[in-house]
Amino acid sequence: MxxxxxxxxxxxxxxxxxxxxxxxxxxxxxxxxxxxxxxxxxxxxxxxxxxxxxxxxxxxxxxxxxxxxxxxxxxxxxxxxxxxxxxxxxxxxxxxxxxxxxxxxxxxxxxxxxxxxxxSYAFLAHTLAITEARLIIEQAAHHAGGRLTLLATEPECWRTWHGPAGTKRWLKPDLEAITTTAHGDQDHWLLEIDLGTENPARLLAKCHDYQTHLNTGTEQATHGYYPQVVWLLNNPDRATRLTQQITNQATFTPGLFKITASPEELTRLIQNGP
The missing domain is CATH 1.10.10.10 (Winged helix-like DNA-binding domain superfamily/Winged helix DNA-binding domain)
Structure with missing residues (x-):
C-alpha cells in the first residue's frame, strides 16, 4: 500500500x-x-x-x-x-x-x-531525563535478574488529596515504578529528577509535599506502605546540599528520601533495594 x-x-x-x-x-x-x-x-x-x-x-x-x-x-x-x-x-x-x-x-x-x-529546550531535556531514568531502572532490575513490573509517567503517576480546609492538593512525581527482584520481592519507587534548573528551595518544598502526603495515610491505606521517594540529580553538590537540608528537617520521616547523583548510584539503589 x-x-x-x-x-x-x-x-x-x-x-x-x-x-x-x-x-x-x-x-x-x-x-x-x-x-x-x-x-x-x-x-x-x-x-x-x-x-x-x-x-x-x-x-x-x-x-x-x-x-x-x-x-x-x-x-x-x-x-x-x-x-x-x-x-x-x-x-x-x-x-x-x-x-x-x-x-x-x-x-x-x-x-x-x-x-x-x-x-522548549527545558521541557525536552526534562522529558528525556525521565525516559533515561526509566531505562536505568529497567536495566538495573533486568541485570539483577528481576524486572520492571509497573511504570507510570505524568500525569498517571500523580497523587491528589484534600487538605484540612478541603482544598485539593497535588503531588506530582516525575515517574513511578515498581520493580520485582529475582526472588519475587517488589520495590515501589517515586522519582523526582532535577537537572539543576530549579531553585534549591523548591526542591525542599517538594520534599515537604511528600511528607504531607505521607501524613495523610492515603497511600498506606491503598498499598500498606509508602513508596520510596528517590531524587536523581545531575550535580553532586546539589545532591549534597539537598541531603543536608533533608537531614536538618526534624519533621521528615527517616528514610523517606534517597538521594542519587548519577546513573550508577540509581542503579545500585534499584538493585540493592530501599
Missing part, C-alpha cells in the same frame, strides 16, 4: 490498514512514545533490547532505527529538527514523538489532541 506523507491526513480505514502491518515490537515502540512523549533512538533501542529480541545492542539500535523510519513513512511518528549529540551522530541521535495518527492508533478512545509543536 502507499505510505502517507508527513503532512497528509490519515483516514480511519488507512489507519486500520497501517495497524494491520505492525508487529509486537512496532507496538512496543509506539507504546514507549505514548508513555514518555519523547525518546531518542538509542533510548528506545536499549529498552527494547532488554526483551532479548536482539543478539546485540548494535543490532537493536540498527533495527530500531529502521522501524522508526518506517513508522515515520507511515505517518505515525516524526523526529524533532534538533538532535542529541549533533548531526554527525546520524539517525541514532533523533528525538522521536508520535504524530496525530500515532496517537489515534495507540489511544483510539482519547478525545484530547496531543501537542505536536516543537517543545
Amino acid at each position: 502507499s505510505t502517507p506523507s508527513t503532512s497528509a491526513r490519515v483516514g480511519r480505514r488507512q489507519l486500520q490498514a497501517i495497524a494491520d502491518q505492525l508487529d509486537t515490537i512496532d507496538r512496543q515502540l509506539l507504546g514507549l512514545l505514548v508513555a514518555h512523549r519523547y525518546a531518542t533512538t538509542r533510548q528506545l533501542a536499549r529498552i527494547i533490547s532488554l526483551t532479548g529480541r536482539y543478539a546485540s545492542d548494535r543490532s537493536a539500535l540498527r533495527q530500531t532505527s529502521r522501524r522508526l523510519s518506517r513508522h515515520r513513512q507511515l505517518g505515525l511518528t516524526d523526529h524533532l529538527e534538533r538532535r542529541i549529540g549533533g548531526a554527525k551522530s546520524g539517525s541514532t541521535s533523533h528525538v522521536w514523538r508520535l504524530r496525530e495518527p500515532g496517537h489515534r492508533l495507540t489511544s483510539p478512545d482519547a478525545t484530547v489532541r496531543k501537542r505536536t509543536s516543537e517543545p
